[in-house]
Amino acid sequence: QVQLQESGPKLVKFSETLSLTCTVSSGSISSTSHYWGWIRQPPGKGLEWIGSIYYSGSTSYNTSLKSRVTISVDTSKNYFSLKLSSVTAADTAVYYCASAIRVVTNLHHWGQGILVTVSS
Amino acid sequence: QSVLTQPPSVSTAPGQKVNISCSGSTSNVGSNYVSWYQQLPGTAPKLLIYDNNKRPSGIPDRFSGSKSGTSATLGITGLQTGDEADYYCGTWDSSLRAGVFGGGTKLTVL
Numbered sequence: 001q002v003q004l005q006e007s008g009p010k011l012v013k014f015s016e017t018l019s020l021t022c023t024v025s026s027g028s029i030s031s032t033s034h035y036w037g038w039i040r041q042p043p044g045k046g047l048e049w050i051g052s053i054y055y056s057g058s059t060s061y062n063t064s065l066k067s068r069v070t071i072s073v074d075t076s077k078n079y080f081s082l083k084l085s086s087v088t089a090a091d092t093a094v095y096y097c098a099s100a101i102r103v104v105t106n107l108h109h110w111g112q113g114i115l116v117t118v119s120s
Numbered sequence: 121q122s123v124l125t126q127p128p129s130v131s132t133a134p135g136q137k138v139n140i141s142c143s144g145s146t147s148n149v150g151s152n153y154v155s156w157y158q159q160l161p162g163t164a165p166k167l168l169i170y171d172n173n174k175r176p177s178g179i180p181d182r183f184s185g186s187k188s189g190t191s192a193t194l195g196i197t198g199l200q201t202g203d204e205a206d207y208y209c210g211t212w213d214s215s216l217r218a219g220v221f222g223g224g225t226k227l228t229v230l
Contacts, residue, residue, distance in 0.1 A: 039165075047210070047224070048221065049218060051218075052219065060217060062219075063218055103152075103171070105211055106153065106155050107155065108167050108170070110165055111164065
């Protein structure tokens, strides 16, 4: 089954850009039946859908984050990425990458998550 | 404030059953598939139900899903202490053109 692993800096400075990568193994990011997504969870709070991408590059974003979010895919290296600009303390969260099958919100497989802290 | 509404908490005794509700609108639950996730403490969420009522392989049939109109329900029977977790519903919102989650329900098995 598909396995996912998040990687990137765990500490980001206020107003800078958060950048994370999700490496996909035991599966192809070029699969026509998969969508690839990012979800976050602030400490002690619920899940928030950030956005998703299809292998073709087609994206969907959370409307409240849309102006600051970019999700991209690298089919040659089998990974997808998240960039969130102008971060504040409110962006401190565990960031998960996940894969969806056929329906963008059927999140069948998840990475273990990475805690990213925004500080000054 | 989440787009989908779930009760913050539910509790019941071992061996009993529980239903967790997820209320939305015509643009989300009412017109798109609903999925349910279990999040045990300190772990990533795990898919329990997709397409309203389908279980991924390995999920026991103690877990079930249903949908009627703009509400969905996760049912769990034969509750065990190991089922204590946070449960989330999720779906697509056709008006927002984005995925949305419920606020989560904390299940306590007393």
